[in-house]
Structure formats: structure tokens, C-alpha cells
Amino acid sequence: MSDFASTVSGIYQQTLSVIEAVEPRIAAATRAELTDQRGSLKLIASENYASLPVLLTMGTWLSDKYAEGTSGHRFYAGCQNVDTVEDVAAEHARELFGAEYAYVQPHSGIDANLVAYWSILAHRIESPALERLGAKTVNDLSEEDWEDLRATFNAQKVMGMSLDAGGHLTHGFRHNISGKMFRQHSYGTNPETGLIDYDKLLADAREFQPLILVAGYSAYPRRVNFARMREIADEVGATLFVDMAHFAGLVAGKVFTGEENPIPYADVVASTTHKSLRGPRGGFVLATKEYASSVDRGCPMVLGGPLSHVMAAKALAFAEARQQSFQVYAQQVADNAKVLAEGLMKRGVKLVTDGTDNHLVLMDVSSFGLTGRQAESALLDSGVVTNRNSVPNDPNGAWYTSGVRIGTPALTSRGFGAAEFDKVAELITDVLKATTPVATAAGAPGKAKYTIADGVAARTHAAASELLDANPLYPGLEL
Incomplete structure (x- = not known):
């Protein structure tokens, strides 16, 4: 064991002992989570493994400080150290992505998207209204003026990718706040x-x-031409907002360049710091200088106090992503996704768009007579962690679905390459072929229950364990 691994192992052992003294169930659940993650093929496209330094950074007294506002302009005293943390994180984000402005306070991807939406509304609607009325802030407006402004906010339109085509809940889905705060129209994909x-x-x-x-997606297995999206936005006078939460790591790692890189084309970009970027759970926003002052009002516009300890961990993740080794990793993520897709297709699995250009693959499992929920559950029983997902024009809706989404970022972090991902494709196919839906009591086709042929789950577990043991997670960390 290296000196670093030994030191970190000791830190975690002592930390869990302290936790255990207060609430042993939490310590036990934390240990169990590491065991579970080490022992399963994590193929959820939106998950990854943060580095041990990133994880350690979140467990500090930075958590104890309130710091509403922005660096140098806080609503609380004594924030000089938080200012440093936020400045460093924003600096790394700007340099990593080549952005004019970075805002690192959002607690999650949805928070980042809300900051983006309201910043655009403030820039496009509020500021011109205030100027027209001769007011400096909304506090200077009469109640009548304010009611008019509120009505104008609520009349705005957003256009995003539909959920079944691969978009996200926050792109205008009716049950999400984005579908309630805007008049909404979804665009889909070519049905063929x-x-x-x-x-x-x-x-x-x-x-x-x-x-x-x-523009952007959560389950679209291809790249987007952001130059074309910019042209469309310009023609209709729209602000181009890109949600790159899923593929931020491929942008940071220089896999997406030219017209596939959203930064030169978008007015505002929002993202998470986990997923393909391999950082802590959190969000951030990038913007042009034109939108910077509006984005800077994220707190208190839609956010509460920033999580200073998580901003510190974001700074480390951005710094890690600026290393050459991260570019190698990001390219491997994309290469592995192609191998996984090809491995599935040659074994008879139907894929949406017949392949992938990014980090994810979307399987249509209806050809196996299964719903996405049945396939997801059967795979989980076999040690393969995925998530069900809608496919275009999905007859089973968003709950049961007809698809399963899988991705390569996490297992690539563990060192999986082409040979391992071809084997993963084999294991997935074997499980799907061995799974049979169970009819309801009334004899109708079931959407949730299933059976797996004898021995298949156990054999898959054993084969997965061989792959995982050869590519250990956090090697040297013993709890």
C-alpha cells in the first residue's frame, strides 16, 4: 500500500469511528455503501466516483459558515475564507471551460438550471422593464407596475427537448417547475x-x-451541433441556454470541440459537477459577460446560503479536470461507450439511434418483451446497476418505460477498457435474454414483475466480480 493510500485509509477509519460513537447506523450505512459500490457494475450514466481528495474536502468546518451573497459582497461578516474558496473554484471553472464568467454556488443541477432561467428572465425582462419605468430595482416599482412585471414573467416561453426524446425534467416537463413557470413547447427527434x-x-x-x-439532454446518445442551435436561437430572438450536466466532462476533457462545444455558442450554460466531470454533487453556471450580473444574483434570487465545503470540493474537481490525465480519461469514456454500444448491438440489443457519440447508451428492451422497470430490476439482481428511461414515443410512459439508460463514466474511472466493456455488454444481454415478464393476476401482461432463469443472476454476479476485482475502487482504502 502506498503512503498516500495508507494515510487516507487511516483518516477514513478514524472518521467512521467518530461517527460510529454518535450514531452507529450511519457509520454502518456508509461502510455498506462503499461495499455495494465496490461490488457492482455501476452503469448509471449520471453517476461516477469522486476522488478521495474531493471527498475529504467536503468534511470540513467550511460547512459551518453562512455566506449569502457573492465574493466580497456578503450578507454575513467573517466570510473572507469563503471568498477565497469561491474565487478559486470560479477561476478553475473559467479556465477549464474557457468561459467568461463562472458561478459555483448552485447546490444541484436543478438549482443551476433555475438560476439560469431566472437570470435570463431578469436580463431579458426585468432590466428592460425597470429602465422603461425609470426604476433602479423592483423595490422602486409601484404595486401596479410590479403586478405587470410579474404577469410578463409568467407569460414567457421556453422550448426544450422532450423527456421521451432524451431531454430532462427541467426542460419544460409539466410536472417540473420549469413546465409550470413557462409556457412550454417541446422538440423531439426524427422518428426514424x-x-x-x-x-x-x-x-x-x-x-x-x-x-x-x-439545448442539452439527459438520455440522448448523440452529440449536439451548438452552432446550429445558436443560429436557430438568433433567428427567433431567443437566448440559447445549454444544460450540459451530463456531458460536462467531455467538454472539459476536450472530447467535444468546435461546434460540439457549447461554451462559444451559448449565452448561459448550466451543469452539475458530478456525472462525467467526476466531482462532488453540486452545480454551477457559466455565462457570457452580458449575463454575468444577472447570474450573480442566484443567491438570494433562487438559492439560499452556498455550501462552502462543497464549493471547496468543486475547486478541487475543476483543478483535477484541468490535468492532461483527465483528457485521457474523458476520451476513454467516449471510446468505451462505443465499444459498449457495439457489443450490445452485435448481440441483438436494440439501441436508440443505433449507437452513441457520447458517454451513454439507451437500450430499447421491448424486443425482449420487457419494460424498462423489469429490465432494470433484473439487472440489479445480477449486480448490474442501471436506470430505466423513456425511449421516443414510449408506450409504457415515464414510470415503467421501455428503455434502460447506461453509461461509461464510472467504470472508466475504475480502469475499465474495451475488453471489459465488451464483457459487460455480454453480461447485460445474457440477463435480458434470461428475464421473463410475469403476468398480472388477471392474466394481463405485467409491467413490473419478472423471473430470471435459474443460475443466470449468480453467474453474472460472479463474472462481474472478476471484472471489478481486477479494477478496484479506491485501492488501498480499508474500512
């Missing part, structure tokens, strides 16, 4: 190819005239 039809998107945008055009 599963790809974005930019010509149809332009035609729809011309008719709908959105204030905000959202």
Missing part, C-alpha cells in the same frame, strides 16, 4: 433515426417564438 431534426426544430421555433431555447 432518433436524431435531432434541426430543420423541424427551426420551423417549430419560428412558430412558437420562445424567449429561451434549451
Whole structure:
């Protein structure tokens, strides 16, 4: 064991002993989580493994400090150290992505998207209204003026990718706040190819005239032409907002360049720091200088006090992503996704868009007679962790679904390469072929219950263990 591994192992052992003295169930659950993550094939596209330094950074007394506001302009005294943390994190984010401005306070991806939406509204609607009325802030408005402004906010339009085409809940889904705060229109994909039809998107945008055009995805297995999205936004006078939560690591790692890199084309970009970026759970926003002052009002506009200990961990993650080794990792993520996709297709698994250009693969499991929920559960029983997901025009809806989404960031972090991912494709196919849906009591096709042929789950577990043991998670860390 290296000196570093030995030191970190000792730190975690002592930390868990302290926790155990207060509430042993929490210490036990923490140990069990590491055991579970070490012992399963983590293929959830939105999950990864943060480095031990990033994890350690979150367990400090920075957690104890309130710091509403922004660096140098806080609503609490004694924030000089938080200012340093936020400044360093924002600096690394700007340099990593080549952005004009970075805001690192959002607690999550949804928070980052809300900051983006309200910043655009403040810039496009509030500021012109205040100027027209001769007011400096909304506090200077009469109640009548304020009611007019509120009504104007609520009348705005957003256009984003539909959930079943691969978009996210925050892109205008009716049950999400984004679908309630905006008048919303979704764009889908070509029904034959599963790809974005930019010509149809332009035609729809011309008719709908959105204030905000959202680009980005959570389950679209291809790259986006952001130059084309910029052209569409410009033609209809929309602000281009990109949600790159899923593929931020591929942008940071220089896998997505040119017209596939959203930073030169978007007005505002929001993201998470986990997923493919391999940092702590949290969010951030990038913007042009034009939108910077509006984004800077994220707290108190929609956020509470920033989590200073998580901002510190974001700074470490951004710093790690600026290393050459991260570019090697990001390219391997994309290469592994292609191998995984090809391995599944050659074994008869149907994939949405017949492949992938990014870090994720979307399987249509209906050809096995399964719902996404049945497939997800059967795979979990076999030691393969995935998540069910809608496919375009999904007949089973968003709960049971017809698809399963898988991704390569986490296992690539463990050192998996082409050979391992081809084996993973084999294991997944074996489980799907061995799973049979169970009819309901009334004899109707079931959407949740299933059976797995005898011995398949155990054999898959054993094969997965061989792959995982050869690529250990946090080697040298013993609890």
C-alpha cells in the first residue's frame, strides 16, 4: 500500500469511528455503501466516483459558515475564507471551460438550471422593464407596475427537448417547475433515426417564438451541433441556454470541440459537477459577460446560503479536470461507450439511434418483451446497476418505460477498457435474454414483475466480480 493510500485509509477509519460513537447506523450505512459500490457494475450514466481528495474536502468546518451573497459582497461578516474558496473554484471553472464568467454556488443541477432561467428572465425582462419605468430595482416599482412585471414573467416561453426524446425534467416537463413557470413547447427527434431534426426544430421555433431555447439532454446518445442551435436561437430572438450536466466532462476533457462545444455558442450554460466531470454533487453556471450580473444574483434570487465545503470540493474537481490525465480519461469514456454500444448491438440489443457519440447508451428492451422497470430490476439482481428511461414515443410512459439508460463514466474511472466493456455488454444481454415478464393476476401482461432463469443472476454476479476485482475502487482504502 502506498503512503498516500495508507494515510487516507487511516483518516477514513478514524472518521467512521467518530461517527460510529454518535450514531452507529450511519457509520454502518456508509461502510455498506462503499461495499455495494465496490461490488457492482455501476452503469448509471449520471453517476461516477469522486476522488478521495474531493471527498475529504467536503468534511470540513467550511460547512459551518453562512455566506449569502457573492465574493466580497456578503450578507454575513467573517466570510473572507469563503471568498477565497469561491474565487478559486470560479477561476478553475473559467479556465477549464474557457468561459467568461463562472458561478459555483448552485447546490444541484436543478438549482443551476433555475438560476439560469431566472437570470435570463431578469436580463431579458426585468432590466428592460425597470429602465422603461425609470426604476433602479423592483423595490422602486409601484404595486401596479410590479403586478405587470410579474404577469410578463409568467407569460414567457421556453422550448426544450422532450423527456421521451432524451431531454430532462427541467426542460419544460409539466410536472417540473420549469413546465409550470413557462409556457412550454417541446422538440423531439426524427422518428426514424432518433436524431435531432434541426430543420423541424427551426420551423417549430419560428412558430412558437420562445424567449429561451434549451439545448442539452439527459438520455440522448448523440452529440449536439451548438452552432446550429445558436443560429436557430438568433433567428427567433431567443437566448440559447445549454444544460450540459451530463456531458460536462467531455467538454472539459476536450472530447467535444468546435461546434460540439457549447461554451462559444451559448449565452448561459448550466451543469452539475458530478456525472462525467467526476466531482462532488453540486452545480454551477457559466455565462457570457452580458449575463454575468444577472447570474450573480442566484443567491438570494433562487438559492439560499452556498455550501462552502462543497464549493471547496468543486475547486478541487475543476483543478483535477484541468490535468492532461483527465483528457485521457474523458476520451476513454467516449471510446468505451462505443465499444459498449457495439457489443450490445452485435448481440441483438436494440439501441436508440443505433449507437452513441457520447458517454451513454439507451437500450430499447421491448424486443425482449420487457419494460424498462423489469429490465432494470433484473439487472440489479445480477449486480448490474442501471436506470430505466423513456425511449421516443414510449408506450409504457415515464414510470415503467421501455428503455434502460447506461453509461461509461464510472467504470472508466475504475480502469475499465474495451475488453471489459465488451464483457459487460455480454453480461447485460445474457440477463435480458434470461428475464421473463410475469403476468398480472388477471392474466394481463405485467409491467413490473419478472423471473430470471435459474443460475443466470449468480453467474453474472460472479463474472462481474472478476471484472471489478481486477479494477478496484479506491485501492488501498480499508474500512
